[in-house]
Amino acid sequence: xxxxxxxxxxxxxxxxxxxxxxxxxxxxxxxxxxxxxxxxxxxxxxxxxxxxxxxxxxxxxxxxxxxxxxxxxxxxxxxxxxxxxxxxxxxxxxxxxxxxxxxxxxxxxxxxxxxxxxxxxxxxxxxxxxxxxxxxxxxxxxxxxxxxxxxxxxxxxxxxxxxxxxxxxxxxxxxxxxxxxxxxxxxxxxxxxxxxxxxxxxxxxxxxxxxxxxxxxxxxxxxxxxxxxxxxxxxxxxxxxxxxxxxxxxxxxxxxxxxxxxxxxxxx
Amino acid sequence: xxxxxxxxxxxxxxxxxxxxxxxxxxxxxxxxxxxxxxxxxxxxxxxxxxxxxxxxxxxxxxxxxxxxxxxxxxxxxxxxxxxxxxxxxxxxxxxxxxxxxxxxxxxxxxxxxxxxxxxxxxxxxxxxxxxxxxxxxxxxxxxxxxxxxxxxxxxxxxxxxxxxxxxxxxxxxxxxxxxxxxxxxxxxxxxxxxxxxxxxxxxxxxxxxxxxxxxxxxxxxxxxxxxxxxxxxxxxxxxxxxxxxxxxxxxxxxxxxxxxxxxxxxxxxxxxxxxxxxxxxxxxx
Numbered sequence: 001x002x003x004x005x006x007x008x009x010x011x012x013x014x015x016x017x018x019x020x021x022x023x024x025x026x027x028x029x030x031x032x033x034x035x036x037x038x039x040x041x042x043x044x045x046x047x048x049x050x051x052x053x054x055x056x057x058x059x060x061x062x063x064x065x066x067x068x069x070x071x072x073x074x075x076x077x078x079x080x081x082x083x084x085x086x087x088x089x090x091x092x093x094x095x096x097x098x099x100x101x102x103x104x105x106x107x108x109x110x111x112x113x114x115x116x117x118x119x120x121x122x123x124x125x126x127x128x129x130x131x132x133x134x135x136x137x138x139x140x141x142x143x144x145x146x147x148x149x150x151x152x153x154x155x156x157x158x159x160x161x162x163x164x165x166x167x168x169x170x171x172x173x174x175x176x177x178x179x180x181x182x183x184x185x186x187x188x189x190x191x192x193x194x195x196x197x198x199x200x201x202x203x204x205x206x207x208x209x210x211x212x213x214x215x216x217x218x219x220x221x222x223x224x225x226x227x228x229x230x231x232x233x234x235x236x237x238x239x240x241x242x243x244x245x246x247x248x249x250x251x252x253x254x255x256x257x258x259x260x261x262x263x264x265x266x267x268x
Numbered sequence: 269x270x271x272x273x274x275x276x277x278x279x280x281x282x283x284x285x286x287x288x289x290x291x292x293x294x295x296x297x298x299x300x301x302x303x304x305x306x307x308x309x310x311x312x313x314x315x316x317x318x319x320x321x322x323x324x325x326x327x328x329x330x331x332x333x334x335x336x337x338x339x340x341x342x343x344x345x346x347x348x349x350x351x352x353x354x355x356x357x358x359x360x361x362x363x364x365x366x367x368x369x370x371x372x373x374x375x376x377x378x379x380x381x382x383x384x385x386x387x388x389x390x391x392x393x394x395x396x397x398x399x400x401x402x403x404x405x406x407x408x409x410x411x412x413x414x415x416x417x418x419x420x421x422x423x424x425x426x427x428x429x430x431x432x433x434x435x436x437x438x439x440x441x442x443x444x445x446x447x448x449x450x451x452x453x454x455x456x457x458x459x460x461x462x463x464x465x466x467x468x469x470x471x472x473x474x475x476x477x478x479x480x481x482x483x484x485x486x487x488x489x490x491x492x493x494x495x496x497x498x499x500x501x502x503x504x505x506x507x508x509x510x511x512x513x514x515x516x517x518x519x520x521x522x523x524x525x526x527x528x529x530x531x532x533x534x535x536x537x538x539x540x541x542x543x544x545x546x547x548x549x550x551x552x553x
Contacts, residue, residue: 169365170371170382171339171357175382183371183382188373266415
């Protein structure tokens with residue numbers, strides 16, 4: 001059936017730009033920049049600044065690892081950030097959907113969210129410590145709050161900005177509200193949710209380290225706080241570098257999930 | 269101008285037309301006044317007729333289509349399909365939007381299957397029907413591609429396949445080729461007529477392109493703005509299939525000039541509907 005035969009012009013998909021060589025060039029530049037940064041650090045450390053040299057930091061990290069302290073700290077920190085972040089996102093997504101879909105929910109939740117959004121979660125720590133004691137709960141709670149607030153706003157934005165034409169297209173194909181929600185609103189707002197989760201993760205990580213500096217018996221923040229008392233600069237450096245690396249790895253994992261889940265988006 | 273080919277069969281039994289718009293008004297409240305998008309518009313469209321609606325912006329042509337699609341409700345009057353009042357959208361009325369409105373996270377095949385899976389059609393039949401209409405619009409090589417890989421013309425062909433897949437008896441098309449370049453437009457017009465002649469449906473096609481309106485239609489409805497109303501109806505007695513010869517014929521040029529004058533030289537507030545068919549009721553303010 002050669003009915004709607006396509007002309008050659010419309011059959012060709014838009015050409016994909018060749019980016020591989022540019023990407024490789026960027027990676028080379030990144031590597032040069034990192035190496036140069038470490039070199040400058042090294043030179044400064046050897047010329048009277050009170051820094052430990054990079055090799056001292058690496059040695060210190062190995063010593064801490066061999067003593068089993070580093071693993072314990074990493075596990076403690078990651079455990080807190082992941083439980084707080086997962087709980088926060090898990091609650092934020094349904095609440096964000098409710099706010100976007102039902103005016104009543106929006107009217108009820110919005111003032112609280114807008115109010116707590118202006119307070120850094122850490123500022124609630126003194127109160128939370130008094131109310132919830134000094135165990136794991138208060139720290140997980142402030143991280144939960146940080147992740148929740150970042151993610152809920154973004155999910156809500158995602159739901160209210162779903163293209164009305166897509167909803168109408170689903171309606172004229174016979175879809176009712178429930179189907180439209182599951183098959184149109186949820187996938188259409190996924191990009192917003194994932195952006196919210198990335199922001200939430202960054203915010204959780206920052207809150208965690210600060211919370212550990214204030215009140216903890218283990219964790220990377222606690223280790224640095226402790227090292228400060230003994231003027232142990234190498235341990236502080238180990239903490240800073242690890243916090244940076246772990247934060248980066250978690251962000252990249254979410255970015256990977258984002259590319260996998262929202263690869264259908266048209267990039268302009 | 270008298271209609272000869274193809275004239276809707278006159279109804280002797282008094283049954284309702286396929287689409288029947290009776291004294292439909294639509295008023296949008298503005299800050300302190302009201303915007304009258306449609307002022308007592310009446311129009312009948314027969315089964316398997318191809319009607320194009322053309323007019324300046326603000327004449328209410330999209331509002332009229334949205335009312336028939338069930339996406340908007342009239343402020344007054346009634347819109348009937350198969351003799352029954354329109355109550356919300358329904359699968360017997362397929363809609364094709366100017367912005368394609370494909371679900372970007374679904375492949376071409378999944379898009380075409382969407383209405384079928386909503387209608388609980390079994391997976392195997394769904395697949396067969398989707399493949400049939402994907403072939404009909406010539407997208408079989410792109411069945412598993414995402415919309416972002418398609419050009420504008422291909423996206424609109426996918427949207428046409430998606431609308432056809434749920435087997436509607438009416439197709440409502442809102443400036444479907446409006447965002448395409450002139451060459452793609454002409455190709456898609458010919459392909460649409462080809463599809464229509466093989467899978468007959470009642471079509472209401474909105475456009476602001478006079479050539480397109482005349483080329484496609486059995487009947488061109490010209491609307492006027494402020495308030496939105498039907499200004500003129502032109503019967504297009506050109507034979508199908510409409511080939512390039514038809515497009516370049518003096519008869520086509522004559523009809524085109526007629527519609528052009530109706531669209532671009534409208535006299536305010538009155539109807540120049542000298543040849544308006546008996547199915548329209550001119551509404552005077």
